[in-house]
Amino acid sequence: MNREKIGTDSSGVGRKEDLLAELAGQREALIQACWAHQIWSTPKLTTAGGQPVQVLFPGWLNRGEGPDFKDARVLIGGDEHFGSVEIHMNEGDWYSHGHHEDAAYENVVLHVVLHRSERAARAQAGRLIPVFHAASFLTERVLVVMRDPEEMLKRYESLPGRCGLRAALKGPERIASAIAHAAEVRARGKAERLFPLWDSADDDQILFRLIFQSMGYRPYADSFVSIAQRFPLRELALLMDLERSRARDEVLSRWFGALNLLKEPDTPYDGDAGEEYSRWSELWQSLHLPVDDFPILKRVGRPWNSPERRLVGLFHHLYQMSPKGWLASWLDILYELDGLRDESHLRKAALQALERAFSTPEDEPWRGRISFRSPPAGKTAQLIGRGRIIIVMANAVIPFFLAYARRRGDKELEKLLYRLFIVLPPEAPNSKTRFMEHRLLLTKPLPATLRSQQGLLQIYQDFCTSFYEGCHACHFPDLIGDPRTH
Numbered sequence: 467m468n469r470e471k472i473g474t475d476s477s478g479v480g481r482k483e484d485l486l487a488e489l490a491g492q493r494e495a496l497i498q499a500c501w502a503h504q505i506w507s508t509p510k511l512t513t514a515g516g517q518p519v520q521v522l523f524p525g526w527l528n529r530g531e532g533p534d535f536k537d538a539r540v541l542i543g544g545d546e547h548f549g550s551v552e553i554h555m556n557e558g559d560w561y562s563h564g565h566h567e568d569a570a571y572e573n574v575v576l577h578v579v580l581h582r583s584e585r586a587a588r589a590q591a592g593r594l595i596p597v598f599h600a601a602s603f604l605t606e607r608v609l610v611v612m613r614d615p616e617e618m619l620k621r622y623e624s625l626p627g628r629c630g631l632r633a634a635l636k637g638p639e640r641i642a643s644a645i646a647h648a649a650e651v652r653a654r655g656k657a658e659r660l661f662p663l664w665d666s667a668d669d670d671q672i673l674f675r676l677i678f679q680s681m682g683y684r685p686y687a688d689s690f691v692s693i694a695q696r697f698p699l700r701e702l703a704l705l706m707d708l709e710r711s712r713a714r715d716e717v718l719s720r721w722f723g724a725l726n727l728l729k730e731p732d733t734p735y736d737g738d739a740g741e742e743y744s745r746w747s748e749l750w751q752s753l754h755l756p757v758d759d760f761p762i763l764k765r766v767g768r769p770w771n772s773p774e775r776r777l778v779g780l781f782h783h784l785y786q787m788s789p790k791g792w793l794a795s796w797l798d799i800l801y802e803l804d805g806l807r808d809e810s811h812l813r814k815a816a817l818q819a820l821e822r823a824f825s826t827p828e829d830e831p832w833r834g835r836i837s838f839r840s841p842p843a844g845k846t847a848q849l850i851g852r853g854r855i856i857i858v859m860a861n862a863v864i865p866f867f868l869a870y871a872r873r874r875g876d877k878e879l880e881k882l883l884y885r886l887f888i889v890l891p892p893e894a895p896n897s898k899t900r901f902m903e904h905r906l907l908l909t910k911p912l913p914a915t916l917r918s919q920q921g922l923l924q925i926y927q928d929f930c931t932s933f934y935e936g937c938h939a940c941h942f943p944d945l946i947g948d949p950r951t952h
């Protein structure tokens with residue numbers, strides 16, 4: 467640390483040592499809170515290299531993975547920078563935490579540190595990241611204001627958005643209609659982005675790929691798309707004509723093999739899992755296909771969401787739909803629901819039909835397994851649960867059939883899809899939806915529907931994270947209504 471640069475309180479000659487002692491016991495939350503509220507000893511901020519710094523928006527505090535503040539907007543040496551801000555007590559933490567190799571930190575525009583080190587932070591691509599030496603702008607007075615930094619951070623997080631203040635003024639109906647509108651924009655946008663896929667694939671293969679992608683979402687999406695392309699539906703359709711246990715061996719040995727899930731174990735697997743492992747390995751090796759073209763599958767997340775379980779679940783879905791054809795079976799489900807479009811029990815009927823389409827037979831051993839290696843779990847569960855089905859509906863089935871209906875001018879199918887959007891339950895809440903619910907200062911809960919949730923996500927994407935200006939100049943409050951009129 468450069469002691470000469472530590473600021474002194476104008477009223478506190480000789481307090482520098484006290485300040486240093488105080489800082490030594492502080493945690494990152496102090497610097498985060500100073501950054502969030504922009505509480506420094508002077509408004510004239512500079513980088514450690516002497517370039518003027520002006521903070522137009524400090525960014526949204528991020529408590530999850532990735533940089534501490536996202537979507538910040540900072541002028542450095544007169545140039546405008548949009549991106550993330552990472553905060554550390556020690557500059558060297560950038561490397562010890564592995565951020566230099568992490569793509570999530572690629573767009574960090576400023577590294578805010580309390581203690582300098584010899585080695586400045588560089589992003590993955592080698593870009594040097596400007597450093598803001600927070601110690602140069604701290605005084606004892608700042609520390610008094612920040613005596614409870616965690617509380618100051620909570621306060622920063624808990625502020626409603628300008629949209630929330632406007633919503634409170636205009637009433638819950640106005641915000642509900644703005645959310646519904648945003649949800650329709652999102653659904654339309656998702657469908658329109660699919661149109662180019664028809665240049666290189668047919669209906670069945672596009673839907674097949676989208677379902678694979680959303681079944682792999684998030685950690686496995688790329689790997690799952692790669693196997694949907696490597697083993698296209700028209701090839702698998704031939705295998706699906708086989709009796710179920712043979713079709714299962716043929717298809718799953720391909721998928722597991724291609725995703726490197728049939729690697730030689732250190733110790734042989736026992737029991738049924740071991741037999742299945744050997745059988746699928748032999749089948750896979752007999753195909754003589756390379757695995758190098760596939761992304762390495764990193765195992766993350768909850769064990770019951772293992773890639774193996776999702777793949778086996780997908781097989782059963784595919785097998786169940788295959789006698790009539792993939793697309794035709796999906797259309798059957800939708801047209802059957804169309805008869806209930808205006809009925810109050812559409813939600814229940816839709817969930818039952820979807821759960822049937824993704825159900826796993828009782829005799830499927832993977833209902834009680836997580837991987838080949840893990841011992842039997844002592845319980846069984848559907849391989850594709852309701853939460854995953856809703857994700858598949860939101861990201862694959864509804865966008866696909868909206869695009870399909872638009873291409874054919876099928877207005878009735880479009881209407882049904884929008885109805886499903888309104889009646890289906892939401893996915894599990896996530897940090898973005900919780901953020902929006904909080905910012906919108908909702909006085910009564912939104913309807914628990916896919917539409918509400920998708921609307922919140924669209925507002926978050928279009929307004930909170932697209933302009934890098936926080937609430938300050940956001941246009942979304944104007945869409946809720948003019949504050950001067952009723």
Ligand code: SF4
Pocket residue numbers: 626627628629630905925926929930936937938940941942943
């Ligand atoms: S940026 Fe806009 S939409 Fe997001 S919380 Fe602020 S006012 Fe609301």
